[in-house]
Amino acid sequence: MVEQLKLTDRKIELIKKLFYLTKEDENNLLAAEPFITRNLDAIVEEFYAKQLTHSEVEIVIGDSETLSRLKNSMRGYIQEVFSGTYDQNYVTNRLRVGIVHKRIGVSPALYMSAVRLLWDILSDQFEKQYEEGLCSRNEADERQRSLTKLLMFDVQFVFETYTGALVAEVQKAKQELEDYARDLVETVAKQTKELQELSSQDGLTRLLNHRAFYERIRIELAGCARRKEPLTLVYFDLNDFKQLNDNYGHIVGDHMLEALGATILSSIRETDIACRYGGDEFCIIMPGATNGHAKDVCERLINAFVARNDRHKLSFSIGICQTGPDKPMSGDELVMAADARMYLAKAQAKLEPGFWLCDTQETLGKFGLFAAGDDA
Structure with a gap:
């Protein structure tokens, strides 16, 4: 997918600039990593407990085995968010998430609601850091702003896969329609020719009538x-x-x-x-x-x-x-x-x-x- 979108390191850096995602933002999120890692399991459990209150999410997840896999994936994603490194590997993983979400039927609305929920939960973690004296008020606010930029950066890559899949589906449907129309024209032409031959041909001798x-x-x-x-x-x-x-x-x-x-x-x-x-x-x-x-x-x-x-x-x-x-x-x-x-x-x-x-x-x-x- 990275190759299809031609996402070189240079282009990724240009996209970061569009979202004002700077080296300072990377450092802000990296600084919060130890606290987030200590509370990682609690964060993931809170996220899915709230998610499963929605019947649409329950239908998509389906069973406990799928839920377990999703929790592990979420743990990995949160660790990447606070890694401070947002390169091609990071972008590839975001695109892969988009492909999986599209494949299993997660609508853009469900995905965006999940992003919003994660933002709320992680923002609460920054507040706890401040309350526990692990960072200043300004540092907590800066970490929240950096998180907002990064999540928006992530969302646009996930949506690239959604729109790419939709375009591919439209192109496939268009091709199928064109193939059907061509086959229909050929079938009609063949049947018309056969009817013309039958109407102009003597049935016994096969000569013209x-x-x-x-x-x-x-x-x-x-x-x-x-x-x-x-x-x-x-x-x-x-x-x-x-x-x-x-x-x-x-x-x-x-x-x-x-x-x-x-x-x-x-x-x-x-x-x-x-x-x-x-x-x-x-x-x-x-x-x-x-x-x-x-x-x-x-x-x-x-x-x-x-x-x-x-x-x-x-x-x-x-x-x-x-x-x-x-x-x-x-x-x-x-x-x-x-x-x-x-x-x-x-x-x-x-x-x-x-x-x-x-x-x-x-x-x-x-x-x-x-x-x-x-x-x-």
């Missing part, structure tokens, strides 16, 4: 227009998916959609956005991509889907539409155009089963030979 699709296509179209880049939309639909549900049940159909969602995510570029548009219809938003880039991704998607080797040999029909960088379409226009091309591909798939694709130029192409409902 219909509402999120329109939010993202609007954002991506604006970004591509600003950067003067194209954007291509891939729109596809599973062929004869209703027949699969009717023949094998919706659980099988859901497993198929779930698997297709995972296959789409593993096939697209990092910058692409995959969405479940509704039912068995899916969209892939491809910022910065041309018609050719989209066809490459679709071929990769078809190959990955076929490689699953599912016994329900489903295929899908794909429509592709590129917009920009000149005369970009709106989101609705882009969806309608890609949807129209998807239906051209689907019409061809009804005539010749397989994966059919209709691109921006309305060119039809076929991939694979699987027909819906065939068994492996």
Whole structure:
């Protein structure tokens, strides 16, 4: 504590000057030491007898063992008061007293009342010295004034520990509050993000849902227009998916959609956005991509889907539409155009089963030979 308060010998001497505590005061108290030492036990007993008349003090002290320790500490303190030496060791002991008092719950009011009581008892001892002819009237008065200075000197060090502890508690509480606030902000942000993801995500396929699709296509179209880049939309639909549900049940159909969602995510570029548009219809938003880039991704998607080797040999029909960088379409226009091309591909798939694709130029192409409902 001395180090924390930077209490060097020089600083202690400066504090003594603030309290007008001089070498003469040290000598005055040292001169009273023999008489005080002879009466030390009586002084301590009187002090605690009066202290224990207060219920608050009784509660703090608690038991006889604690009382015994406190009496021994008081004996030591009174001996230090009349030692005539008030250096760093003396100050360290006063700071230690403050720490102990704060720890056991002694309030400043209780502490100050104890100091006042000790002053009264020791002042009475000076009067007895005078009455017994051991000192003059002036010497007794000087000793009392010196005692007052020293006790005030002691009190300010004890209060340093009280205020230091309070500041530390405030700082700790502030840090805990800041930590709690930071954790709360992070928790809220995390939960908000999770809620946003849940509200924008299709629960079965983990792709973006219909509402999120329109939010993202609007954002991506604006970004591509600003950067003067194209954007291509891939729109596809599973062929004869209703027949699969009717023949094998919706659980099988859901497993198929779930698997297709995972296959789409593993096939697209990092910058692409995959969405479940509704039912068995899916969209892939491809910022910065041309018609050719989209066809490459679709071929990769078809190959990955076929490689699953599912016994329900489903295929899908794909429509592709590129917009920009000149005369970009709106989101609705882009969806309608890609949807129209998807239906051209689907019409061809009804005539010749397989994966059919209709691109921006309305060119039809076929991939694979699987027909819906065939068994492996």
